[in-house]
Amino acid sequence: MPETNIGFPASVMAPTITRQQKAAIIVQLLKTEGGELSLTDMTEEMQQALTLQMGAMRSVTRETVAAVVDEFIAELDGIGLSFIGGLEGALNTLDGSIDPQMAERLRREGGVKRGGDPWERVMGLEAERLLPVLEQESVEVAAVMLSKLSVSKAAELLGLLPGERARRITYAVSQTSGVTPDAVQRIGQSLATQLDSVPLLAFTDGPIERVGAILNFSPAKTRDDVLAGLDEEDETFANLVRKAIFTFANIPARIDPRDVPKITRGVDQAVLVTALAAASAVGFEESTEFILGNISKRMAEGMRDEIKELGKVKEADGEDAMSAVVAEIRELEASGEVFFVAAEEDE
Template sequence: MAQSSPLARIAPPPAQASAASRLTRKQKAAIIVRFLLNEGADVPIAELPDDLQGTLTTQMGSMRYVDRETLIAVVAEFATELEAMGLTFPHGMAGALSALNGRISPQTAARLRREAGVRQFGDPWEQVRAADLDDLVPIIAAESTEVAAVMLSKLDVTRAADLLSRIPGDKARRLTFAVGQTGNVTPDAVDRIGLSLAAQLADRPEVAFDDGPVERIGAILNSSTSALRDAVLSGLDEEDEGFALRVRKAIFTFIHVPERLKPTDVPNAIRGVDQAVLVTALAAAQAGDLAHVAEFILENMSKRMAESLREEIAEMGRVRPKEGEEAMTQVVNGIRQLAAAGEITFVQKDEDQEEAAAQ
């Protein structure tokens, strides 16, 4: 037992062990908790099940005085039990699922929860507050104004404002008024509402893909030829203009480099690109209608490197279109990998700019 522990400050004389034999385990638990609290220890009682918290509180309320001999005996017995303990397991299926979170497949975890009737959440409001706003919008739209007002009140101010902005004006006005009427809502009601909302968030059908259809199509078109990409986007425009616009937002190709890449990120973005590939991509761009992209890249790197690349481009001469497009794709793939790793951040255009670009 570490010497800094409150339990270690009381010597455990063996002769006094009989003093603890008169007490029940509940009484011993109350003594240990009271002792640790007196010593300033942080005892996570709130993590116990509700019934155990109640039992412990009731037991502590029924006790009055414990002499030093009994205290020493109870602490000694408790310390001995702790030292003899080799391994503990989480309590019940809920604890086991929490311990194995991320180590078993989501499908297996969901199936075990359904079979055992185990909730997927501890504090339901933590689940609600951490949820994606896109998942909360349909829930708040379907719930009553009173329930939605409680949910809005439990969110952080910035997230609540963002969520409110995504709701139709008349519903948003009713919600704003209803928030002012939540002063008399009881804690029990708030807990029940939180459990209901968290259950709705947890009760979503399993999906086969981690990314949405927009992201998957965008990734495919990013690696496609420009001719195929243009043809697919034209077809999507005819079938579903809104979906086509979202796909365009997900696409990042060579032409988008000046729009989406910060000038200060250019040296980092091309650092991992093979120089021969970069020269081929820039030469092909300068020979076609992407000369402004090549100039953007050359102007935002060191002067010495830019001069060296310009000399190699001049020596290379004409680049075959297929080779040029493949080189540009490699440059773009390198930039996207850096963005996915968080090493660079794309510039986000507003929706009006994106719609104008799409047209």
Template sequence: MTQDLAPIRPSPPPVAAQPATSGSPLLATSPSGRSIRALTGPQKAAILVRLLLAEGADIKLDSLPEDMQTALTEQIGRMRLIDRDTLTAVVGEFVETLEQVGLSFPGGIDGALKALDGRISPGASSRLKQMVRERHSADPWDRIAHAEPDTLLAVLAPESPEVAAVVLSKLSVTRAAELLGKMPGERARRVAYAVSLTEGIAPAMVARIGESIARELDQRPPRAFAVAPAVRVGAMLNSATGPVRDALLDALREQDAAFAEGVGKAIFTFAHIPDRLNPRDVPKVLREVAQPDLISALAATLPQPGSPEGRAADFLLANMSQRMAASLRDEVETRGKVKGKEAEAALAAVVTAIRELSDAGEITLLSDEDDD
């Protein structure tokens, strides 16, 4: 182990390996009985970091505040040879400290906000983020990276293409491409070209742009509804009967074709199952549907071969075990004809199970653009 640390040997004599002198506090007594001089916290941190790097560990030091990164680097630069007894004592103390930890808390308000994300109200979250911003203790680019695309686009709209180019350059490639795709054609072209002008921009200017955009995001009033209007209306129509749903969609198309299109994309009915549900998720869905509801739904749709609902029933049966499918077909024959209201309730139960699994993140519904 000490051989790995040898490359950091300059000319001055060892600092941490000297025996304790009179009046010098002791860090520990080594197994050999040698007294080891006490080290400061930064010195211990430097030893541990140097040891981990020598062992090939991937340490994410860039997550530390810059002043701490600077102090750690300066301390490593001042260190010289570390004897084996000192190294063993520092590592032992570190391991013992870790073993005594019962619970850890995120550091600062910014860390607490991340831990409580989604569990406090939007208003409280907005005020706390503004507080963090005023104290300059949070990374503005983290705030920008997690902003809703439409909200970020609205904040960037009045900014120059050069400012927008800086923001996109600080985001992930996927996120930047998503934002470019949502911009009008001419605006997207200007912003894309402005990226070529960012090579010589000073880091201080990038930091000021980040602070300004993050401040604009924090000052925007929190949204009362987390879900877009078209998605909310689509969820309502999911539970409506077919005739009511079709009539309302037709009325919406006459009033606002673009909004009606968004509502149509948000609607998910039993007939959409073959196009939107991944075949491998069928068993998971069926476990969430009560057996009587599933049998009623199949009994109402299987006698309609070629119809969208009949195709959905065949899709479900085709993506479960053959034994289970045969058993369900027998149950359907025994069940006989299903009345209209009962059929609607059974189909809604299957759709509700799919939507709940999707909202919980346990399955992912396919979009119209997916090839699957």
């Protein structure tokens, strides 16, 4: 008596079973043979349909399995090149190879959501991007997000929040034990969509930082004229720019004395001597003494002698030398080798 397909009508053979049933057979066969298989790139609906189909099936004849496998292999052999996922797949494939602003615009216009685990995207963002979520969302949502983040990032974000808000969110974390995985996934998807919708900016730095950086390397007269003009147009903006500026005159207030030897090592001694001589001549004696007072006594004495021998420095040469010292400090600060002392707030 021939073997029948348990779970299928006796007359059903490979050519007449559904594609969903064929997919279940292939997946079951691969898992039985110990093959590596990830289905997470499939939509949730497809994963659910496959799971229900596999749950509804019992056994299949060897002939049916062989026919399904032969058909599957034939289809694979006939594929020369596969483009996966429509617009979303194209954007994911070209990620990093096309203009990110254009890609984001296409994503928004096409209504395409980013694929993959939404929490991976959320957890990969810097604290500054995530802080508004903790400030504006409900404490319950904030508590779920905080629970998903790394301990170090969660601690960093708590430190940026007002005390009362931080305490409320921290207490809400203790109430998250009953949250279902489905709810956590939905919250993650909602947050990822919200964060993805933030428009890309043409400039990574704000206007205050950009103006401050430009004025850092401008001649003192130009800098003073610009700041005077800003005072007339927008005094608040002008004051914020002043705080963003770091010039030779700011060295005593913003540099840790222990970092001075590190700074002087990166500047040619002739340039440093010129900068110190020029600084004293334009009223920055405090900066000159700060630097000389925080290097070795013998080196400081040698530089004082060189400053005397150098005499009066041309204004342009002095500006260039002081700018070179500031540029070295900026470079060390950007690489994390030097940290600016926080500027004191105006009284």
